Amino acid sequence: MTSNNGPILLFDGVCNLCNAAVRFVIARDKQHQFRFASLQSQAARQALLKAGAPTDLPDSVVVIDRLGVHTRSDAALRIASILGRPWSFVAGARVLPRFLRDWVYRGVARHRYRVFGRRETCLAPTPALRERFLDAEEYPLGAATLTPDESRL
Numbered sequence: 067m068t069s070n071n072g073p074i075l076l077f078d079g080v081c082n083l084c085n086a087a088v089r090f091v092i093a094r095d096k097q098h099q100f101r102f103a104s105l106q107s108q109a110a111r112q113a114l115l116k117a118g119a120p121t122d123l124p125d126s127v128v129v130i131d132r133l134g135v136h137t138r139s140d141a142a143l144r145i146a147s148i149l150g151r152p153w154s155f156v157a158g159a160r161v162l163p164r165f166l167r168d169w170v171y172r173g174v175a176r177h178r179y180r181v182f183g184r185r186e187t188c189l190a191p192t193p194a195l196r197e198r199f200l201d202a203e204e205y206p207l208g209a210a211t212l213t214p215d216e217s218r219l
Contacts, residue, residue, distance in 0.1 A: 072099040073131035073148055074113050074200065076123075079104025083174075083182040084126050094149050098198065102191075107201035126175045138175075139167035 075091060077084040091100055103110040105128065111121045114128075119135040129136040129144045136144040139159075146156035159167060196202040 071132070072101055073129055073144075074101050074103065075145065076103055076105050076110045076113065076128040076130070078126040078178075079106050080184045080186070081126055081178055081182070082184060083178045085185075086182070087127060091145060091149065092195065092198075094153065099148060100145075101198050101200055103200040107204050109201035109204065113200065126178060139164065139171040142171065143167075 075088065077088050079085070088102055092102075103113060105123070105126075113130055114121045114123065114135070117130045117135050119128075119130070123137060127137075127141045127145075129141040129148075131144065131148070133144075143157045143160055146153045191199045191202055
């Protein structure tokens with residue numbers, strides 16, 4: 067069961083790279099800590115408002131947790147830290163200056179659609195994953211869903 071107080075991972079719902087990152091997290095989040103929402107959703111806007119953050123963040127991944135709102139490379143490192151071992155070792159990259167980490171992050175983010183592609187609509191969660199998606203009710207019936215095989219990436 068997912069905690070209502072756990073971290074929230076907001077992602078670009080039309081970005082194939084971001085969707086792959088969400089599938090990666092789902093497959094490795096054994097304690098079901100994370101909740102998810104696409105940045106395009108009303109649920110994401112509400113979560114950002116509640117956290118006191120701007121609702122128009124340009125980042126492809128945002129994490130909201132008890133420590134605050136994390137964007138860019140800080141969000142990626144926070145995800146790794148929350149997932150635990152062995153992924154938490156990646157969080158050691160915090161020793162690198164943020165401007166350098168964010169420069170790499172922005173480079174990948176800038177070219178993500180060209181390299182990884184984009185979809186016309188956000189990927190809807192399967193019935194088994196719906197409770198972990200804050201914006202599950204916003205997906206139209208018949209939307210493309212995240213299949214069980216995809217969630218194991």
